[in-house]
Amino acid sequence: MAAFLSLVIDIVSSTLVLALVSLGLGVVFGLVRVINMGHGAMLALGAYLTWAFSGAGVPFALAVVAATAGVAVVGLIFEALIIRHFYEQPFETLLISWGFYLVVTELIKIVWGSTLKNIRNPIPGTFSLGPAGIGRYEAMVCLVTILLLVAMGLMLYRTNVGVRVRAMIQNREMALMLGVNAPRMYRGVFVAGAAMAGLAGGLIAPMFSIEPDMGTLWLVRAFFVVTVGGLGAIVGGTLVGSALIGGATSIFALVSPQVFAQTVVFALAVVALRFRPVGILGRR
Amino acid sequence: MTTSSTGIDRRSLLKASLFGAGAITAPSLLSACSPKSSGGGGGGSSSGPIRVGVISPLSGAWTVYGKAHSAGFQLAVDEINAAGGSLGRKWELVVTDSKTEPQVVTEQANRLVREEQVDFLAGTFSSAERNAAAPVATQADKLLLYPTFYEGQSQKFYPGVCNPNVFMFGPEPSEQVWPHMEYIMKKHGGKFFMIGSDYVWPRETNRLTKEKLKELGGSTVGEVYIPFNTPQYGSVLSQIRRSGADVIFLSLTGSDTVNFRRQLAAAGMKKDFVVWTVDDEEAATSGIGPDATEGDYVSFDYFWSIKTPNNETFRKKVQEKYPKVIMNTVGVAMYNAAHMTAKAIEKAGEVSTDAVRSALEDMTFDGAPQGSLTMRAEDHQAVLPSYLVQAQPNWTSPDNMFKVVHSVESVQPQAAQCDKLPLSKA
Numbered sequence: 016m017a018a019f020l021s022l023v024i025d026i027v028s029s030t031l032v033l034a035l036v037s038l039g040l041g042v043v044f045g046l047v048r049v050i051n052m053g054h055g056a057m058l059a060l061g062a063y064l065t066w067a068f069s070g071a072g073v074p075f076a077l078a079v080v081a082a083t084a085g086v087a088v089v090g091l092i093f094e095a096l097i098i099r100h101f102y103e104q105p106f107e108t109l110l111i112s113w114g115f116y117l118v119v120t121e122l123i124k125i126v127w128g129s130t131l132k133n134i135r136n137p138i139p140g141t142f143s144l145g146p147a148g149i150g151r152y153e154a155m156v157c158l159v160t161i162l163l164l165v166a167m168g169l170m171l172y173r174t175n176v177g178v179r180v181r182a183m184i185q186n187r188e189m190a191l192m193l194g195v196n197a198p199r200m201y202r203g204v205f206v207a208g209a210a211m212a213g214l215a216g217g218l219i220a221p222m223f224s225i226e227p228d229m230g231t232l233w234l235v236r237a238f239f240v241v242t243v244g245g246l247g248a249i250v251g252g253t254l255v256g257s258a259l260i261g262g263a264t265s266i267f268a269l270v271s272p273q274v275f276a277q278t279v280v281f282a283l284a285v286v287a288l289r290f291r292p293v294g295i296l297g298r299r
Numbered sequence: 300m301t302t303s304s305t306g307i308d309r310r311s312l313l314k315a316s317l318f319g320a321g322a323i324t325a326p327s328l329l330s331a332c333s334p335k336s337s338g339g340g341g342g343g344s345s346s347g348p349i350r351v352g353v354i355s356p357l358s359g360a361w362t363v364y365g366k367a368h369s370a371g372f373q374l375a376v377d378e379i380n381a382a383g384g385s386l387g388r389k390w391e392l393v394v395t396d397s398k399t400e401p402q403v404v405t406e407q408a409n410r411l412v413r414e415e416q417v418d419f420l421a422g423t424f425s426s427a428e429r430n431a432a433a434p435v436a437t438q439a440d441k442l443l444l445y446p447t448f449y450e451g452q453s454q455k456f457y458p459g460v461c462n463p464n465v466f467m468f469g470p471e472p473s474e475q476v477w478p479h480m481e482y483i484m485k486k487h488g489g490k491f492f493m494i495g496s497d498y499v500w501p502r503e504t505n506r507l508t509k510e511k512l513k514e515l516g517g518s519t520v521g522e523v524y525i526p527f528n529t530p531q532y533g534s535v536l537s538q539i540r541r542s543g544a545d546v547i548f549l550s551l552t553g554s555d556t557v558n559f560r561r562q563l564a565a566a567g568m569k570k571d572f573v574v575w576t577v578d579d580e581e582a583a584t585s586g587i588g589p590d591a592t593e594g595d596y597v598s599f600d601y602f603w604s605i606k607t608p609n610n611e612t613f614r615k616k617v618q619e620k621y622p623k624v625i626m627n628t629v630g631v632a633m634y635n636a637a638h639m640t641a642k643a644i645e646k647a648g649e650v651s652t653d654a655v656r657s658a659l660e661d662m663t664f665d666g667a668p669q670g671s672l673t674m675r676a677e678d679h680q681a682v683l684p685s686y687l688v689q690a691q692p693n694w695t696s697p698d699n700m701f702k703v704v705h706s707v708e709s710v711q712p713q714a715a716q717c718d719k720l721p722l723s724k725a
Contacts, residue, residue: 018541025533032531129362130625131557131586139590141567150565222565223530224557224586226363232530232554265534273535274497274526 017146022269024149026262028157033261034253035160035218037237038167039211045247046180046204049098050105053112054212054237055230056119061086061216062225063123066132075137079217083210090209094202102201116230123227132225156218168250180204184247236260243284245294252296259284348391349384349650351376352411354422354432359399360527360553361424363582367630368446369394370621372421375637377620385644393417397424401431408435418650419444421636424629426450426500430459437464440652444468444640446632448475448577448599450503452678452715461717464652466659466679468632470600472507473713475577479598479687480511482705487573488545489517494535494559495550497524504550504577520544529555532562539572549576557586564591580627581697584690592690599628600683601669603697613668625697631668639664639674656723670708678715679722685710
């Protein structure tokens with residue numbers, strides 16, 4: 016029973032952390048069709064800004080908020096200067112955002128150096144749930160992720176903005192004809208995606224190695240999450256994709272070596288795409 | 300009806316992510332071919348400077364260990380040159396970046412030997428890098444001075460090891476791990492859970508550790524190998540929880556060890572398990588931070604904080620010349636390698652590979668920061684001290700990071716498992 020409970024906790028937390036990291040990518044790709052290769056650099060920037068602010072004595076929660084805002088501003092500048100001229104051109108945006116990744120990563124190295132950084136765990140200790148347990152900080156990150164997903168769902172399905180956004184996903188031309196302000200909406204979505212990357216980077220910083228290339232660790236996984244989960248199905252798709260890529264590793268690791276568990280999960284993802292090319296929750 | 304008026308579908312996104320994965324490694328391959336510089340007077344000639352090719356991990360996954368690596372060698376060479384060089388000839392370094400990639404190492408080693416015409420090679424970091432450079436050294440009949448703690452020599456990994464052209468200045472498991480096992484077992488128990496990166500060094504280190512563990516009456520309750528660049532460790536942590544282990548014996552490297560240990564601490568598991576790492580020297584431990592390392596054990600032949608007269612002098616020199624570099628076992632091994640080779644050249648009276656090799660064999664160096672070091676003739680393995688340290692609460696820098704809890708002044712490593720010993724008569 017204890018083993019089962021700790022497995023469940025592990026699956027849930029792995030899934031939610033991966034969902035947190037992938038959400039910004041899913042939003043930008045699902046809503047404005049930009050394959051944002053810069054997502055990894057935005058994660059790293061969020062982590063570094065959080066590290067820099069909390070090193071300067073700012074309380075951790077505030078540091079994360081400031082880092083989120085900082086990355087959002089960087090995203091806004093990037094969008095206003097470059098990306099907005101290239102919407103609807105997937106290959107160009109892919110190359111440009113990859114360039115953005117390289118530039119930001121090098122800037123991080125220039126400003127903060129390439130030695131590893133770390134942030135002291137702001138909420139040490141564990142919650143014990145009967146015989147199993149979970150780190151308090153990790154639990155907090157999971158909670159924030161759930162809140163973020165719920166807020167996202169509410170925004171998409173319960174607000175006017177959400178109606179317009181969904182209209183755009185379903186039929187872009189019609190939505191534009193009906194008066195959706197496309198440039199503003201595109202900008203809003205791109206900046207929101209950047210902010211989510213910044214938030215994710217800041218929140219995971221106390222649990223991970225902070226280094227300039229930290230985004231590469233996540234980028235391929237996050238892409239799999241978004242494609243397997245289903246494009247445009249932002250809340251559900253991200254969750255399902257994360258469960259398959261993150262959570263399933265835990266299940267396979269029970270009966271097989273880690274190397275195999277990690278490989279078989281990606282193989283499964285490819286098989287899933289073979290039979291559901293639009294992603295598990297995607298709609299054609 | 301389509302969800303996308305721009306024509307992207309999942310196939311193109313998949314291609315895009317693959318493209319991205321490829322592009323991550325592509326730039327480093329391009330820049331590996333840097334333009335050659337002038338030939339110089341090396342290559343076995345008996346006049347002009349002595350040229351040394353240094354291969355260091357200056358970028359890539361192991362950069363964190365790389366600064367000490369090249370700085371240690373440079374420091375020794377500056378001392379050698381300040382004292383007039385060897386046989387009246389100054390040393391000249393050609394430092395190249397391994398990018399932490401074996402194929403780059405092969406290219407660089409070839410370039411150093413053919414174009415730069417170096418007299419010998421020093422460096423490479425990981426076992427895979429050494430295994431890439433050693434065949435080049437063998438073919439060109441140059442020596443390779445290898446600094447890193449590694450898995451020991453066994454014939455199946457020839458020519459990376461068991462090679463008369465390669466000298467090992469770092470410790471292998473019978474020096475780094477075995478001397479401290481009884482201490483750990485007595486204090487914390489004999490049930491070990493082993494977790495390492497998925498390549499030859501962790502696997503061989505664990506094989507030898509398990510061998511000794513069995514002999515001492517302990518047991519292995521889990522053994523897990525992790526692919527490089529794994530961010531999440533939730534499933535491994537629950538495996539460890541279930542295993543009933545006393546000690547987590549850790550040989551993860553690079554950012555993986557940082558991610559694992561930070562998550563181990565965040566999961567609140569540090570109070571239930573003792574961590575003993577054979578990878579996380581001062582630089583990696585700095586990356587992990589005080590809260591996630593407190594109380595954990597590390598073992599090596601050298602630590603910045605050991606109290607020996609030699610180390611006191613050495614520390615002053617490092618602080619003066621490289622105040623920003625975090626010095627570690629690998630940097631010190633590079634330092635020792637340069638000094639011992641300089642002594643060997645003086646003793647041999649020439650710079651030829653054969654002469655320097657026989658002069659290095661059986662050489663003892665009393666100026667090593669960790670104490671005394673002898674290069675064993677038969678298998679080119681350094682006889683070294685061994686230290687077990689514990690990370691201190693709330694450490695702020697390598698100065699107060701570790702405290703020695705157990706040490707052995709000089710360890711004779713187990714004999715290399717090579718077909719023919721001594722190596723140089725083979």
